[in-house]
Amino acid sequence: xxxxxxxxxxxxxxxxxxxESRGQTTLAIETIERGLVKxxxxxxLQEAxxxxxxxxxxxxxxxxxxxxxxxxxxKDADCLRLARVFLAVQQxxxxxxxxxxxxxxxTEKPSxxxxxxxxxxxxxxxxxxxxxxxxxxxxxxxxxxxxxxxGYVPALNxxxxxxxxxxxxxxxxxxxxxxxxxxxxxxxxxxDMLDTLAEVYRRSGHQREALDxxxxxxxxxxxxxxxxxxxxxxxxxxxxxAEPRELAxxxxxxxxxxxxxxxxxxxxxxxxxxxxxx
Numbered sequence: 076x077x078x079x080x081x082x083x084x085x086x087x088x089x090x091x092x093x094x095e096s097r098g099q100t101t102l103a104i105e106t107i108e109r110g111l112v113k114x115x116x117x118x119x120l121q122e123a124x125x126x127x128x129x130x131x132x133x134x135x136x137x138x139x140x141x142x143x144x145x146x147x148x149x150k151d152a153d154c155l156r157l158a159r160v161f162l163a164v165q166q167x168x169x170x171x172x173x174x175x176x177x178x179x180x181x182t183e184k185p186s187x188x189x190x191x192x193x194x195x196x197x198x199x200x201x202x203x204x205x206x207x208x209x210x211x212x213x214x215x216x217x218x219x220x221x222x223x224x225x226g227y228v229p230a231l232n233x234x235x236x237x238x239x240x241x242x243x244x245x246x247x248x249x250x251x252x253x254x255x256x257x258x259x260x261x262x263x264x265x266x267d268m269l270d271t272l273a274e275v276y277r278r279s280g281h282q283r284e285a286l287d288x289x290x291x292x293x294x295x296x297x298x299x300x301x302x303x304x305x306x307x308x309x310x311x312x313x314x315x316x317a318e319p320r321e322l323a324x325x326x327x328x329x330x331x332x333x334x335x336x337x338x339x340x341x342x343x344x345x346x347x348x349x350x351x352x353x
Contacts, residue, residue: 084110084119091123100131122160129164137161138169151180151189158192167200190220191230198233202241202338210241231255232268235275245279252276266292266299273305282312300333304343311350324350 087110094103107124114120121144128137141160145153154177161170174196177189194216201209217234220227231254239248252275255268264272269292276285286309289302296302307326310319327347335343 082113084114084117086110087120088123091127095127095130100127103127104131118156122156125157125160126164129161129166134166134169137166141169141173149176149180151177151186154180155186155188155192162192162195162199165199165203167196170196187220187224187227190216190223191227194220194230195233198237198241210237213237214242226254226258228255228259228268231258232271236271239275239278245275248275249279249281252279261288261291262295266296266302269296270301270305273302273309277305277308277312282309285309286313298333300330300335301339303327303330303333304335304339304346308346311346320350 087106091103091106094100094106104124104127107120107127110117110120111124121140125137125141128134128140141157145157149157154173158170158173158177161167161173174189174192177192178185181189194213196213197209197216198213201207201213214234214237217230217237220230221234224230231251235248235251235255237248238244238251252272255272261269261272269288273285273289273292276282276288285305289306289309292302293299293306303326307323307330310323310326314320327343327350330343331347
C-alpha cells in the first residue's frame with residue numbers, strides 16, 4: 076500500500092500500528108520516519124512518531140523531535156497540538172511546557188481549545204497522584220470555560236467524567252451528561268464520549284438508560300472494546316437472569332481480547348473478577 080500511495084499518511088500509520096501491535100516498536104518508528112521523509116510536515120505522522128517514542132521509553136527523543144517539527148517560533152496551534160500529544164501519553168511536565176508556549180504565542184483572545192487543555196492536565200495528574208486539590212483545580216477550570224462557552228462539548232465530556240469517576244458526585248455528573256446530550260446529537264458522538272455517558276448513567280443509578288445507550292451505540296461501533304465493557308456492566312446491573320449474564324461474560328471476553336484503554340483496564344479486570352466469583 077505504501078508503494079501505491081507514497082504521498083498519503085494512512086499507509087505508514089496503518090503499517091506502524093500493525094508493527095506496534097506485534098511488539099515491533101522499532102520497526103513501527105522506522106516506518107513513521109520513512110513517511111516523514113516523504114511528508115515532513117504531516118501532523119498525523121509527527122504525532123505518531125512522538126507517541127511511539129514516548130511509549131518505547133524515549134521521551135527525550137520525543138521532546139527533541141517536537142522542537143524540530145515546529146521550529147524556533149511555533150504558532151499557538153502547533154503548541155496546542157503538541158500539548159495534546161504529550162498529555163495523551165501522560166508526559167505532564169512536557170505537556171505543560173507546550174501549553175505555556177501556546178499562551179505566549181497567542182496574539183489575541185485565547186481560544187476555547189487553549190482554555191480547555193489547561194483543565195485535563197491537573198485532572199490527569201490528580202487522578203494519577205491521588206491529589207484531590209488538583210482534581211478541584213480541574214473542575215474550576217472546566218466551570219470557567221463553560222461559563223464562556225456553555226456548549227463546548229469536550230469540556231462537558233471531561234467534566235462529566237471528572238464528577239462521576241474522580242469526585243464521586245454522580246448527581247452533578249448526570250446533570251452535566253444531560254447538557255452534553257443537549258449540545259450534540261448522540262449519533263454524532265464518538266465511542267469515547269459514549270463511554271463517558273454510559274459510565275455516568277450507571278454511577279448515577281440510571282442503569283436502563285446506560286443499557287439502551289450502549290446497545291444502540293454498538294450498532295455504530297461494533298469493534299469498540301470499551302463499549303463492549305460498558306454493555307457488560309449495564310447488563311449485569313439490570314438483570315440477574317442467566318441469558319443476559321452469559322452475554323455479559325461474552326462481552327467482557329471480547330473487551331479483554333481487543334484491549335480497553337490502559338486507564339480503564341483495572342475496571343475491566345475488577346468486573347471479570349466479580350463475575351468469576353459469583
